Amino acid sequence: KKQRFWLLFYAALYAVVYFFAIDRVYGILQMGVALSLPVLRLYNGQRGKNPAANRVMKWLFYIYYPAHLLLIGLLLHA
Numbered sequence: 024k025k026q027r028f029w030l031l032f033y034a035a036l037y038a039v040v041y042f043f044a045i046d047r048v049y050g051i052l053q054m055g056v057a058l059s060l061p062v063l064r065l066y067n068g069q070r071g072k073n074p075a076a077n078r079v080m081k082w083l084f085y086i087y088y089p090a091h092l093l094l095i096g097l098l099l100h101a
Contacts, residue, residue: 027060 034056042050071077
């Protein structure tokens with residue numbers, strides 16, 4: 024409960040500063056961090072039970088993340 028409080032506190036502080044100093048829309052969107060709390064609450068602190076699937080997902084994300092940034096960069100400069 025304490026960790027959730029501080030997560031919301033710092034997210035709200037960041038959102039308020041952003042809202043008043045830089046961009047109002049992004050400041051409001053930052054409060055979407057609160058939507059992550061129900062998902063985080065479901066986490067039981069353990070890794071998945073299938074080690075093969077864990078390895079596949081690990082490499083999928085290692086490849087996907089830079090690949091999608093590259094694709095976005097190519098599309099923006101095309």
